[in-house]
Amino acid sequence: MVILDKLPADANQLDNKEIIPTFNYGNKKYIGENLSFEELKKLHEEARKSYERISKPRKKITIKQALSLVNCEKRSRPDDFEKRLSDKELLKCKFAVPLNWVELLKKSNGGYLNSDCLLIPLNGVEEFTTEKQREGKGFYEEYPENRISVAKMADGDWYDLVIEGDCNIDCHVAQVTYEGGSILREWDSIATFIYDMILANE
Numbered sequence: 001m002v003i004l005d006k007l008p009a010d011a012n013q014l015d016n017k018e019i020i021p022t023f024n025y026g027n028k029k030y031i032g033e034n035l036s037f038e039e040l041k042k043l044h045e046e047a048r049k050s051y052e053r054i055s056k057p058r059k060k061i062t063i064k065q066a067l068s069l070v071n072c073e074k075r076s077r078p079d080d081f082e083k084r085l086s087d088k089e090l091l092k093c094k095f096a097v098p099l100n101w102v103e104l105l106k107k108s109n110g111g112y113l114n115s116d117c118l119l120i121p122l123n124g125v126e127e128f129t130t131e132k133q134r135e136g137k138g139f140y141e142e143y144p145e146n147r148i149s150v151a152k153m154a155d156g157d158w159y160d161l162v163i164e165g166d167c168n169i170d171c172h173v174a175q176v177t178y179e180g181g182s183i184l185r186e187w188d189s190i191a192t193f194i195y196d197m198i199l200a201n202e
Contacts, residue, residue, distance in 0.1 A: 063100045063170075066194035070107045073198055082110035085122055093122055097148060098161060099169045100190040113197040117159070119151050132158055132176070139181035147174075157184065159193070 035043075074081050085105040102122075110121040120128045129149040136143035144162075151159040156178030161171050173193040175185040187193040 061189070061191045061195045063103060063189075063191040063194075066191040066198075067103060067107060069195060069198045070104065070113075073113075074108065080112040081108040082119075082121065083108075085109040089122060095126060095148070096168070097122070097125070098163075098167050098171045098190065101150060101161060104190065104194060113151070113194065114200045116153050116155075116200075117151055117197045118153075120149070125150055128152075128158075132160070135178075136176070136181045143181055161190070162186075 084107060085102065089109070090102065105119070105122055108119065110119050112118055125148060129147065132149040133143065133145065133147070136147075146163045147160040148163060149158050149160050153159075153175075158176050158178070160174045160176055161167075162174050163171055170189050170191075173187040173190060174183045176182070177184050187196065
């Protein structure tokens with residue numbers, strides 16, 4: 001090991017000689033000098049609240065990621081899930097269901113996504129949808145008919161696939177309240193719905 005007490009001939013002495021670098025990112029803000037810890041803490045808290053008020057884009061969840069979560073849940077709590085949807089059962093279906101929902105049922109044709117969300121097996125979806133349409137129209141005559149009811153909660157609420165436009169692959173999912181038939185919550189994709197339901201179990 002060599003200890004040097006002075007710089008080699010070809011080295012540059014940079015200490016105290018370099019200018020302050022140009023500020024290129026974010027919003028530069030002068031906060032003063034010799035601030036106390038409490039003053040800095042207050043500034044930090046104000047900045048944090050300001051940041052949290054800004055809406056941020058949600059991470060896009062793919063159906064592949066959502067189904068991977070379903071597989072993990074099946075391994076950790078197998079009793080909550082049912083057998084996968086077979087091709088024979090799918091062929092018997094008399095109405096169109098978005099492909100991403102079919103892919104979910106191919107993992108578990110029924111069972112619980114979480115402790116409070118029970119999936120309806122495909123052969124029971126038509127009857128369940130008819131029942132919820134009748135219930136919805138009991139609340140108001142103009143209750144939308146572009147719904148396929150696919151899951152339910154213990155408290156009576158249910159979940160609908162909202163069929164609008166091209167929904168061969170994916171669609172919005174809505175949670176409908178049993179008290180009035182209005183939408184309590186909505187997801188922009190089947191994958192996001194699956195993801196949120198499973199995370200609710202943690």
